[in-house]
Amino acid sequence: MCSLIVQCTVILTFTNTHSGALEGEVVFPLPESAVVTSYSLEMDGQLVPASLVEAKTAEKIYEAEVKKGVDPGLLQKVAAGGNAFKTRVYPLPARGTRRLSLTYTQPLEPLGETHGCFTFSMAFGRAVDMSLQCQVTSEHPPQVESVSCPGCSVSEERAGRYGVSYVNQSHCGGDATLRVAVGMPSGSAPVIVVEKAGDGSGFYFAVSDVAPPAVPLVLAKHKVAIVWDVSLSRNEANIAEELRVLSLILRQDPSCVADVLVVRNAVEISENLNVEAVMGLLSTTPNDGATSLQELEGSLAPRLMLYDRILVFSDGQSTLGSGRCPCIEKGDVPPVYCIVSSARTNMSQLQHYWAGCSGGAVLRVGGQPAEGIAEATRMRSAKVLMVAGDAVNANPTRPLSTAGSSRFLITGRIPATSSPAASVLVPLGVDPSSFETRQYELRLCSASLGTMVQSLWAQQRIAELEVFPERNHDEILALGRKFNVVTASTSLLVLETLEQHLEHGVAPHPERTGLYQAFMKRVREAHVAEADRVCKKIETVKGYWRTRTDWHEREFSGPSFLEKGELESEGSQMRLAEHTLQTTILQTSMCCVCSAAACAPTRVSMECCVRRERCVPVPVGSMRSRSGGERGSTPPPCAANATVKYWSPDTPYLRAIAAAASPAEQYATYLKLRPEYAKTPAYYFDVGGHFLNPGRMTAESRELGLRILSNIAELGLDNSRILRVLGYKLYEAKEYALASEVFCRVALWRPTEPQSYRDLGLTLLERGWYQQALDLLWQTVTMEVPASFSEIEVEALWEIRDCLCRARRAKLS
Secondary structure, eight states: OSSSEEEEEEEEEEOOOSSOOOEEEEEEEEOTTEEEEEEEEEEEEEEEEEEEEEEHHHHHHHHHHHHTTOOOOEEETTTTTEEEEEEEEEEEEEEEEEEEEEEEEEEOOOEEETTEEEEEEEESSSSOOOOOOEEEOOSOEEEEEEEEEEEEEEEEEEOOOSSSEEOOSEEETOOEEEEEEEEEETTSSOOOEEEEEESSSSEEEEEEEEOOOOOOOOOOOOOEEEEOOOSSSGSSSSSHHHHHHHHHHHSSSTOOOEEEEEESEEEEEEEEOOOHHHHHHHOOOOOOOOGGGGGHHHHHHHGGGOSEEEESSOOOOOOOOOOOOOOGGSSOOEEEEEEEEEEEHHHHHIIIIIIITTOOEEBBBBTTTTTHHHHHHEEEOEOOOEEEEEEEEEEEESOOOOTTTTTEEEEEEEEEEEEEEEEEEEEEEESSSGEEEEEEEEEEEGEEEHHHHHHHHHHHHHHHHTTTTTTTHHHHHHHHHTTTOOOEEEEEEEOOOHHHHHHHHHHHOOOOOOOOHHHHHHHHHHHHHHHHHOOOHHHHHHHHHHHHHHHHHSSOOOSSSSSHHHHHHHHHHHHHHHHHHIIIIOOOOOOHHHHHOOOOOOOHHHHHHHGGGSSSSGEEEEEEEBTSBBBBBOOOOSOOOOOOOOOOOOHHHHHHTTTTSSSSHHHHHHHGGGGGGTTTTTHHHHHHHHHTTTTTTOHHHHHHHHHGGGGGSSSSSOHHHHHHHHHHHHHHHOOOOHHHHHHHHHHHHHOOOOOOHHHHHHHHHHHTTTTHHHHHHHHHSSSOOGGTTTTHHHHHHHHHHHHHHHHHHHHOO
């Protein structure tokens, strides 16, 4: 523990008193600001450090190794569990023990302006025997004011020049909490900590200072915006208590009127309502559909400055789309107050984005009286803006509210320099008219090597990135790997042998020196082989292509649905496509691949392919589609016709819904029947499909159909197949933007399936994102394809050709 940051190491011993091997599991609830940086599991009497792995991949590997009866260990962040972490250990030997170690770092929690507090929760669900040591050390040691742990006896002994140890060896109750109150050595002045990076890249710093006080909010405009989430997941919220809080807030200003923005997969706005009208509207609106918070941008942006404040009643779970609303990221916006009552709440989205950007606050129903929540919406907190000066990569990167805390914390990096000092500028205040800039001097010459500050920096950066986890997936993963930080996207996994690490592609922790070096040697050999594999793969795909074209050029005897001229046209078209692809893609890309040592798939450049007019021997306007007809023209007459009937399953609930007269009555029937099928995906697919039937679809039924269909995203199913079907349904409804968001999520979950990249590429093609579509389709061609997707490369080549043609028609360069 230093004057600002705490590093805590917990060593647990599992004891198995039974005659058979068992699996051990324990959940650690940690403070919101804590970050787990190390996890080790006992193997052959030694604690073996874990490797950081993508979360979903780590869980699959763990389950696979458990089935083999070997020794994996897993530490993962608990979904929708706040900042809680779960560790799983297998096996616990019969009548034996097994140890594990967990290390986490956190800033001291503000305790007034002059004190900090470290807390350690022992809410393990039952009483445990434990020994705990807390060592307080620093160049300028803080003053330890008190140590308390209900139900525990605490003894004190001096240990070392700068340290004080507290040892507890009691039988602790399951709900006990250790608290260490620490007096800051500088009182209410800023606390600054600087560390030198071990790799010589520069310095990391952390600054804690007293925040400006909150000020009363002036309600001069007498108008409020109410964002009311009515998605399916809101059935878990305490709606009655939220309405009570809202009524108290609105009655604070007798002249106030409200604009109500009801948000699900789309936004419906009702303007200038009084209190009674608001209560009547919200109490009768059903919760149905997915949450698409980014849809608020179009409604909020033009009205933003009409409001004194914005009230958001949502769990923050933007299940369809990114959830980004750029208008609230501006510096001068009304404060946003997020009132939540659901246990499953995305606090990162609400706290770091909606409330944080505006100087508002997140207020939990049940955490304080309704009157206290209403009064809190009358106060506006200060915001910390982007850090300037000598710092790079400083946190926060967007405005951050200081609500609920007497101090604020910033972290950042200083590049390597010979200068003995650096300065950091921090603008902050309640509104632009009252902003001040504080300057902090950093003594780089006295910085010592350490990892606590850089871990804290990484945690703050990841917390901001996790506001939009799918968009920032790669950056979160890279930061987690570099700093060994456990997040919702990353877990720590312990494997035992080199063969296990090679099988799953997981690098051992560098501290396991021999194993790590052996692994990296094998990886380097694999990189060289990968370039050769891609070249051979392209030759194989060319063979598939020739086989397909040869089949089309063959003369078949017997009856045919195609006239000879049409068959020749199809064969000619295949030859044309082969020439185009070999000239514009295959030959160019093979040269690139064969001359490169890297193993990454070659990127087909739109600039290269689109501009080469000579590669296509016929004008674009005369390009034929795969079926032989002109694109956009009427197909030639054919002797045989087939009509595909829109499929509708014969189920009792669909018969009941279809019996209703109007779409509104059918929707009411759907809501009435929904409780029986609430967790059944087929119900939403079937009913949504009924409303989207092209034969009877109206504007009203389309809106209802998309709403019902979007509930699939709200079910919280980690099932890529079901999510993929949702993407296909949205694609079929020409909702390409939403479909691409869904297919992007599927690609993250199923990175080894070529269909994941093909689906996303074809959807982006419909959005006109030609280069991105081309990259994904080319990845489908060059990646290693499982046997179940045999010759999918040929289909992707057709689609690449279509992408090139459409891009040239759009006159892209």
